[in-house]
Amino acid sequence: MITVFYDGKCGLCSREIGHYMKISPPTTFIWRDIANEPLHLKKIKVSQSDALRRLHVSDEAGTIYIGIDAFIAIWKKLPRWRLLALICAIPGLRSILSLIYNKFADWKFSRSAHCQMSI
Numbered sequence: 001m002i003t004v005f006y007d008g009k010c011g012l013c014s015r016e017i018g019h020y021m022k023i024s025p026p027t028t029f030i031w032r033d034i035a036n037e038p039l040h041l042k043k044i045k046v047s048q049s050d051a052l053r054r055l056h057v058s059d060e061a062g063t064i065y066i067g068i069d070a071f072i073a074i075w076k077k078l079p080r081w082r083l084l085a086l087i088c089a090i091p092g093l094r095s096i097l098s099l100i101y102n103k104f105a106d107w108k109f110s111r112s113a114h115c116q117m118s119i
Contacts, residue, residue: 001030002077004070005041005056008033009114013055020074028077035114053109054102067105068098 004020007013021031032040034056038048044058057070065073068088075085088097 001028001060002073003030003032003040003044003058004074005032005034005044005046005051005058007035007052007112009035010108010112012108020078023080024078029074052112052114054105068094068101071101 004017006017008017017031020029034041034048034051038051041048041051044056044062044064046056046064050056054067055070057065057073059065059073072085072089072094075081075088088094
């Protein structure tokens with residue numbers, strides 16, 4: 001199973017993860033709300049601040065994916081999202097998407113009061 005560490009206090013994040021929860025096969029993901037339960041992060045040795053700044057995913061082998069790579073790891077396991085994962089993984093496009101995601105994630109982090117409290 002893939003473990004997804006998401007910001008449960010972020011409205012946008014919660015809606016998106018909620019959608020993935022609804023459409024995912026039941027034995028594919030473990031969902032961890034690290035805004036409300038940060039202790040789950042000890043297992044992967046990631047600070048709450050870093051996890052709130054960027055989406056983190058851990059696969060069955062213990063490999064950690066961050067940011068756009070985390071989304072690609074999720075999408076690969078979702079029906080009807082696999083094609084998007086393949087497209088987003090194309091090297092040049094993946095780099096551009098990563099830059100865009102990182103800018104947005106930094107902006108969201110800087111505007112979220114609960115994120116600032118985790119620093």
